[in-house]
Amino acid sequence: MQIYLPIAEVSVNIFLILGMGGGVGFLSGLFGVGGGFLMTPLLIFIGIPPAVAVGTEANQIVASSISGVLAHWKRGNVDIKMGVALLIGGVIGSSLGVWLFTLLRELGQIDLVIKLSYVVFLGIIGSLMFAESLRALLRSKNKTPPKRKQHYWIHGLPFKMRFKRSKVYISVLLPVGVGLLVGVLSAIMGVGGGFVMVPAMIYLLGMPTSVVVGTSLFQIIFVTANVTVLQSVNNYAVDVVLATLLLLGAVIGAQFGARAGAKLGGEQLRILLALMVIGVCVKIGLDLTLEPSDLYAIVKAGGH
């Protein structure tokens, strides 16, 4: 069954969109990532104009993150204090990111920068996570006790705060900084930023995996809501029909994902996420390096 999307101005198959929403929603609930880094490229692949894919995806992530965060909230897995600190950075960062986005678009290189950011960030994070999880798995098999947390220079930063839920005592500058960096990335790459946020929280902030997912989702809700409004006002790039179809699939998928995640171990989850991140990285990397089928392309205007 075909449906014509009023803002994207293309006709798509309803069940394809619902299925994509469900599949990505499941992964989103499982890993606590918004799923934008999968969905945005998928939407562009099926013919949605890139600007609309980015704007609409932000709107859909709001819904799937709310659905996901509630499931985690019930289990007490959301650190609000940490979330707010991340959010402060996130708002500053995404504003900075929008400014950068505009600048790069004027230079005509936004596509390249988006793809390179995907390859670099997904590549680094994917391999780090994969290596780390593999080591952890081997360690647990050999029954050697885990190493004590090391002391880096970051633990010497001022404005230390106690985050009870996360069981850490760190400088508030750290979560604000992480939020800021992810905010910039999410504005440029058109994603919620969970795939950067989650590992940063684990490895940089030293938060326990159980709290990470819920807190990341909590923060993503507000950043993507902000992006939705900005995209609507600046680019008219949010398609509510497309978003509603995606989120219908996604909210349901996210519920199943969150349940499946509770059954799987943290290390297995990390390995799976790492493999997925590496997969997307390789795909985009190939797009950049293989000769395109047509060297000439029409540049679709961003919005109107």
Place this chain on the structure above:
Amino acid sequence: MKINKHLSGFVALSAAFALLTITPSPKAAEGYIDIDLSKPEVELTASFDGAELLLFGIHNPGTDVIIVVRGPGISTPVRKKDRVAGIWVNSDEVVFKNAPTFYATASTAPPAEILPQKILNQYEIGVKNINLDIESKSAGAETKPFVDGLIRNMNRSGLYSSEVLEINKVGRQLFRTNLWFPSNVSVGDYTVDTHLVKDGNIINSKKTHIVVHKVGIEADIYNFAHDYSLFYGLLAIVIAVISGWSANAVFRRGG
């Protein structure tokens, strides 16, 4: 759907036969041509998945007919990719001013066989003869490959047809052809130019219009998004919040 299409074709042909009965006197008939469409508009509804229009008409026996359909023109940038350090990056750019968003031709005979190149250029008959003005371009960029690139890309998305569609002659004076508008057509005013060809010359032309527009809920959403973009964005968030919340509530009760 199929029945409907046939029915509309039948109705249109009946209308054409009605036209036939009021054929003008032989004197006025020199270079006579008249056309009509099964529908003067393409409505982009929620279930829109492309549309077929029947274009039919009447012409002097012994003449040929060429039809050119053009969508609204917009500024269209075309970029070329070059390999830099193993990565394909955008390099040169040519921006075409008023490139048509849709282009199709139909003819009773191959246009190149019945008209000289000069006239094909003048009337912009055939994708290769579209008059593409250049708005701006990168220094040193050669235009020709960009023109070819534009046409190739538009062809691929189904918006240009390089091949000339066939016009079917019905009897001595009637002709008909089907125009296909894919689901990615732009909204706006489309022009349909019908040329009557005899002895290597265009002896008469008729212009008509097709309006492509959004209707119903599609139009409402589009207009709301453009006229009240802030409220539209906020509403999109409200929808997202409600869906996320209710999905969770449903699942909590169920499990």
